[in-house]
Amino acid sequence: MKMKSGSAVISSDEAAALDVQDQIIELLESFSFSNRDLFSIRLALAEAITNAIRHGNRMDPSKTVTIEWAVSPQQISVTITDEGAGFDPETLVDPTEEENLDRPGGRGVLLIQNFMDEVIYNDRGNSLQIIKQMSASES
Amino acid sequence: MATSRRIDVEEVGEVTIATFVDKKILDENNIQQIGSQLFALVEEEGRKRIVLDFSNVEYLSSAALGKLITMDKKVKASGGKLRLCSIRPDIYEVFAITKLNKLFDIKDTQEDALQGF
Numbered sequence: 001m002k003m004k005s006g007s008a009v010i011s012s013d014e015a016a017a018l019d020v021q022d023q024i025i026e027l028l029e030s031f032s033f034s035n036r037d038l039f040s041i042r043l044a045l046a047e048a049i050t051n052a053i054r055h056g057n058r059m060d061p062s063k064t065v066t067i068e069w070a071v072s073p074q075q076i077s078v079t080i081t082d083e084g085a086g087f088d089p090e091t092l093v094d095p096t097e098e099e100n101l102d103r104p105g106g107r108g109v110l111l112i113q114n115f116m117d118e119v120i121y122n123d124r125g126n127s128l129q130i131i132k133q134m135s136a137s138e139s
Numbered sequence: 140m141a142t143s144r145r146i147d148v149e150e151v152g153e154v155t156i157a158t159f160v161d162k163k164i165l166d167e168n169n170i171q172q173i174g175s176q177l178f179a180l181v182e183e184e185g186r187k188r189i190v191l192d193f194s195n196v197e198y199l200s201s202a203a204l205g206k207l208i209t210m211d212k213k214v215k216a217s218g219g220k221l222r223l224c225s226i227r228p229d230i231y232e233v234f235a236i237t238k239l240n241k242l243f244d245i246k247d248t249q250e251d252a253l254q255g256f
Contacts, residue, residue, distance in 0.1 A: 014166045039229045046165045096238040104205035
């Protein structure tokens with residue numbers, strides 16, 4: 001199967017974000033990604049798009065989030081770009097430190113990093129590319 | 140905004156079992172509703188021993204973890220206890236990566252969660 005790519009521009013709206021996630025997951029199913037991969041990718045997409053809407057665009061409905069994806073039988077790459085000022089992921093506190101464990105927020109970036117193979121930010125920090133290789137089949 | 144029931148609540152002796160209805164706990168509206176319905180168990184209904192059953196849940200985001208942490212604080216503040224159970228391996232990994240498996244009392248099955256509670 002050849003590579004398939006696509007893109008979507010959504011307003012800062014969580015329902016629209018879910019539609020895009022569903023669209024990408026449906027495409028991955030047609031490429032026979034495993035359930036385990038689907039779990040990882042859906043979670044990373046949900047976290048990345050939520051961050052773009054909430055922290056990047058600060059829920060401003062006049063601002064958009066652009067999502068671009070490319071899927072091949074070997075891997076998926078998705079780039080999520082918001083209209084915010086950007087951030088430096090190095091400055092985030094470690095949510096797994098004992099004193100931070102009971103904070104309600106701040107775990108999205110950690111989960112994205114753990115579930116994806118590669119996570120690349122642009123210099124401004126308002127655009128994130130996530131890449132996941134297809135796992136060997138579970139047979 | 141219409142609010143639908145996000146948790147099924149049943150009582151076994153003095154323990155309240157709250158089972159999540161949704162497969163995906165990912166979007167903000169849904170998570171807000173789940174938070175309000177969980178917090179009401181403690182703040183409005185005064186329940187002290189609560190088991191959260193995840194057997195239906197296939198996806199869970201970090202925002203949902205935030206609600207669980209707040210729930211745990213509320214239950215402890217009221218002198219109660221909270222346990223989580225029936226978490227599938229993919230989701231357990233989310234708890235393990237974030238080290239929240241240390242913060243929460245997690246049991247394999249509902250039966251284990253009720254044992255000695």
